[in-house]
Amino acid sequence: MEEPSEYSKHFSHEHSLEYVKSSYDGDCICSGCEITITPNKFFYHCRDCKFSLHRVCYGMPKKVMHPADPHHHLTLLSPSSLTDQSNECGACGRCINGSFYYTCRKCCIYFHMLCVAMPLSMKIPISHPHVLKLEMKPPYGFKCGLCDRGSCSGWLYRCRLCEFDAHVSCAVTYNKYDSMGDDKYSHQDELMELLSQGMKGII
Template identity: 40%
Template sequence: MGKTKLEPQQSNNTITHFSHPHTLELITHQNFAPSQLCSCCKIQANGSVYTCKSCNFFLHVECSQMPQQINHPFDKEHALSLLPKSIYPEGNFRCDACGETGDGFSYHCNSCGIDLHILCAVLPHYITHRSHCHQLEIQFSSPYPSKSFRCDICKNIGTNQWLYRCHTCGFDAHLNCTKLQSHFHQNPTRSSNSRSAPQQYQHHCAGKFLSTYITPVVPIYTT
């Protein structure tokens, strides 16, 4: 058996991607308009981008490499499938991680009704944040009986959503509140593996933050 590949089929700066019916062309170092968003992560197109000019379709290179199925610890029973469009009539979905709506690609479990933003699905297991002296670990539910928590960064309540937590101090934080001034860690015992987050986490593509605890199941294409 050959190696599993995560890249879409490509040839001479063009690819075919499951999310779009037309061939996509690679464009680099072009100034994109603020309204030109990556169809996957809904962040402004920048850097190296695949595009279909006739459809005004854009896809960051990193986003184009996201696997069609992943195993994620949030759903230990099923693989999550990458959907280019929401399955719901209103055309968007509510992310079970951050609680916000989305209209880009999502990871979905039909059996459990789970929907995750691409960027939320690849959040790192551990981070450090300037507001707290210890590493914070991602938690998929509140540790309290009420299933809610008070964010120690913004002081607002979070309900039915993921959080970052310090178990030693009982420090809790919304996902969105930790996206500024954070360092991301692949391994909690090796801080040398950390890398600085951008000023806003939303300005980086999902592929750059693919965590070690998320396992690709089905690649974007099959040979």
């Protein structure tokens, strides 16, 4: 994989960003997802102000096609473009305020950036033998097979073979711990770690 350049630009920020290793003690917050940047991890940082981005957040595409809106592209925007701070994420139900978000203006739908980044399918071998698929329109109430708690109004992971269901927060947390056995810390590991932190408290 090609190494990032020392300085680069991001569409959401006026200054150049430097690719550096974090030496902060937990007080550096990503401007993209509002999650703390872990010490000793590489990230993008503006020396002129407090703007910072995780590698994953920096690399999120400006436009994506996603099953949540199969007919239109979703466009990535910064929080400064959000006119209504009460807009709710169509995936998790929380308000979108200070973080980057994807939207389709034609359909008037909004999603947190990290919610759109959730894998469309995943395996959790320590908990279930089959692939779980991301369901964007749960047809019924359910009980999570990982935490035994009740249903939610947001997206979920489901095995259609045996009707095993899981909250997205539970699925990404279990998947994170299952994937951390690799010696090399990968882009996918960082994404799952951020998803696990961002989904805390959501069922």
